[in-house]
Amino acid sequence: MVSDGEVPPAPPEYRLGCLLHQVQAKLARASAEALAPYGVDGHDLAVLVVLATGETSSQIEAAARLGVDRTTMVSLIDGLEDHGLVERRRSSRDRRRNVVRLTPSGRDCLDRADRARRAAEHRFLAPLDEQTAATLMRALRALVVEEPAAKRSGGHPP
Numbered sequence: 001m002v003s004d005g006e007v008p009p010a011p012p013e014y015r016l017g018c019l020l021h022q023v024q025a026k027l028a029r030a031s032a033e034a035l036a037p038y039g040v041d042g043h044d045l046a047v048l049v050v051l052a053t054g055e056t057s058s059q060i061e062a063a064a065r066l067g068v069d070r071t072t073m074v075s076l077i078d079g080l081e082d083h084g085l086v087e088r089r090r091s092s093r094d095r096r097r098n099v100v101r102l103t104p105s106g107r108d109c110l111d112r113a114d115r116a117r118r119a120a121e122h123r124f125l126a127p128l129d130e131q132t133a134a135t136l137m138r139a140l141r142a143l144v145v146e147e148p149a150a151k152r153s154g155g156h157p158p
Contacts, residue, residue, distance in 0.1 A: 027124055034120035038113040039083055045117060047076050048102065048110040051086060057099045058091070085109050 012018045031042050040048070050062050063073035077100055080086040085106035091097040102110065125133040 027121070030120045030124050031117055034116040035113050038109050038116065040080075040085075040109060040113050042117075043076055044080055044085075045110070045113050047073075047080060048085065048106060049114070051100060051102050052107070052110055057101070059088070059098050059100055062100065080106065 028042065035041055035045060046066055047062060050065050051057075059073050059077055060070065062077075063070055066073070068076075077086060077088060077098075081088055084103055086100050087103055088098050088100045091099045125136075128136065
């Protein structure tokens with residue numbers, strides 16, 4: 001018997017980490033299914049998105065924006081290049097640097113695959129009403145995006 005002062009541990013299905021893991025796995029499966037017809041996965045799509053912004057032109061810059069190591073980025077770019085979605089050239093200003101750009105096929109793939117991803121996310125969130133889905137997205141962004149220290153502490157240093 002549990003005394004009034006003791007709280008039994010929550011079962012795994014009620015723990016935040018377990019729930020987040022299950023939600024992420026379910027969304028990953030839905031996204032993979034949606035992206036498969038375009039020959040890309042979520043990692044490939046992220047690279048295409050970063051390259052499409054025009055703010056990133058080198059493999060190293062793209063790797064930094066995505067938070068992946070250089071070796072992983074080389075592998076991702078190799079695969080996208082093999083499929084004709086990106087082209088890689090040496091920089092005319094710095095021969096040590098590879099400049100990577102979307103090809104017309106890459107731009108088309110990005111547009112179609114991103115529409116499919118958005119539709120998959122919409123279907124995934126369908127059990128929630130629109131307001132709840134928007135609140136969930138705001139809450140997740142708040143947990144991921146680091147707030148300035150002054151805002152977190154009410155204007156005082158931690």
